[in-house]
Amino acid sequence: MNDNPVLRIVAKIIIPMILIFGLYVQFHGDFGPGGGFQAGVIFAAGFILYGLVFGTDALRSAIPAHILRIVIAGGLLLYVGVGVATLLMGSDFLAYNALGSTPSGGQHLGIFLVELGVGVTVSAVMITVFIGFAGRNDP
Amino acid sequence: MLIEFVNVAILALLAVTALAAIRLHDLFAVAMMFGIYSLLASVMFVVLDAIDVAFTEAAVGVGISTVLMLGTIGLVGRHEKKPAHRPLLPLLVVAITGAALVYGTLDMPLFMDPGAPVHQHVAPYYLNESPEQIGIPNVVTSILASYRGYDTLGELAVIFTAGIGVLGILGLRRRKRPGHEGASE
Numbered sequence: 001m002n003d004n005p006v007l008r009i010v011a012k013i014i015i016p017m018i019l020i021f022g023l024y025v026q027f028h029g030d031f032g033p034g035g036g037f038q039a040g041v042i043f044a045a046g047f048i049l050y051g052l053v054f055g056t057d058a059l060r061s062a063i064p065a066h067i068l069r070i071v072i073a074g075g076l077l078l079y080v081g082v083g084v085a086t087l088l089m090g091s092d093f094l095a096y097n098a099l100g101s102t103p104s105g106g107q108h109l110g111i112f113l114v115e116l117g118v119g120v121t122v123s124a125v126m127i128t129v130f131i132g133f134a135g136r137n138d139p
Numbered sequence: 140m141l142i143e144f145v146n147v148a149i150l151a152l153l154a155v156t157a158l159a160a161i162r163l164h165d166l167f168a169v170a171m172m173f174g175i176y177s178l179l180a181s182v183m184f185v186v187l188d189a190i191d192v193a194f195t196e197a198a199v200g201v202g203i204s205t206v207l208m209l210g211t212i213g214l215v216g217r218h219e220k221k222p223a224h225r226p227l228l229p230l231l232v233v234a235i236t237g238a239a240l241v242y243g244t245l246d247m248p249l250f251m252d253p254g255a256p257v258h259q260h261v262a263p264y265y266l267n268e269s270p271e272q273i274g275i276p277n278v279v280t281s282i283l284a285s286y287r288g289y290d291t292l293g294e295l296a297v298i299f300t301a302g303i304g305v306l307g308i309l310g311l312r313r314r315k316r317p318g319h320e321g322a323s324e
Contacts, residue, residue, distance in 0.1 A: 125302030
């Protein structure tokens with residue numbers, strides 16, 4: 001697929017839009033449909049398209065394996081970290097009210113961080129699974 | 140009236156797609172059929188006003204699963220092997236299981252019945268209290284991330300475990316082959 005100029009140029013135009021849309025779904029999930037899971041998958045789809053068009057080697061150099069490993073663990077750690085933070089503030093695990101000066105502000109911050117953790121881990125896992133499968137085809 | 144027509148049309152197309160996926164022997168076409176099936180299912184969720192679920196189905200079912208199936212087809216070849224056994228026993232098992240499931244639906248409340256137990260339990264509480272307690276407009280997000288934060292943490296742990304499993308079994312590094320230069324990393 002590497003030699004097709006139409007595919008390469010269209011992919012280069014579309015990939016930034018996919019990534020921006022993924023970020024929109026991530027950060028607009030409080031107000032419209034969407035959230036961490038969907039945003040993570042859409043964000044990963046941008047990278048997977050890159051890998052499909054330009055080859056898994058190009059994708060590997062765009063996102064090195066050690067960074068993917070850190071990001072996979074980082075999202076889950078962020079989620080658990082929010083829970084531990086609310087514990088340390090004298091509240092229950094994942095009771096976000098303690099995070100802000102008002103209960104509503106705490107809920108907003110807690111949901112934002114938790115969804116960010118979900119999105120980060122989901123997108124990194126999806127990219128990892130794609131590289132794991134598609135990378136075995138390489139000659 | 141229109142909504143019934145749309146429902147029947149989508150369900151009929153779902154059945155046709157499923158039958159086509161069974162009948163076809165070219166695995167590439169089967170993967171495409173699964174993608175179409177997921178797309179129809181997400182349309183069904185839109186009709187049911189479950190936009191968040193439709194969104195997930197469209198992203199995961201149509202996008203990621205299809206890519207992963209195509210990746211697997213690239214590894215195993217695109218033609219189905221001839222089955223070694225006769226399909227009678229599996230067909231019998233599937234028919235009995237399906238009949239049991241259909242029998243089970245007879246006890247379910249009617250579609251869109253406001254008196255159904257699912258609408259009497261915690262759903263009214265979430266709908267009434269979440270603007271006050273959480274303060275964000277999308278109730279689905281406030282249930283997922285706040286009221287049911289433990290569940291979402293568990294789901295994220297499942298995805299994390301799946302990723303670690305793939306890393307452990309397949310790995311990300313390029314395999315070095317004898318006589319194949321430049322395959323670093």
